[in-house]
Amino acid sequence: MNSLEESILGGLKYGLKEIVPGNTEAILTANILNAIDLDDRFQLGIFSNAEKKAIITAEKEKYLQHNPYIKRKIKEENKR
Numbered sequence: 001m002n003s004l005e006e007s008i009l010g011g012l013k014y015g016l017k018e019i020v021p022g023n024t025e026a027i028l029t030a031n032i033l034n035a036i037d038l039d040d041r042f043q044l045g046i047f048s049n050a051e052k053k054a055i056i057t058a059e060k061e062k063y064l065q066h067n068p069y070i071k072r073k074i075k076e077e078n079k080r
Contacts, residue, residue: 029059
C-alpha cells in the first residue's frame, strides 16, 4: 500500500470512529424530538406527558453536559 492509500485509509478510519458516531447520535436525537413535536401538533397520542418530560429532560441534560458555558450562564441567571 502506498502513502496515498494509507492516508485515505487513515481518514476513513478516523471518520468511522470519531465523526459517524457523533452524527448518528445527533440524528437520533433530532428524530425523537421531531416525533414529539409532531405528536403534539397532530395530537397523535404516541407519547404520554411523562414520556415527553423524561425524554426532553434527558436531552436537556446531555446538551448542558456538552456545553458547560451555557450551564454556567443558566446558573448565573437563576441567582439573580
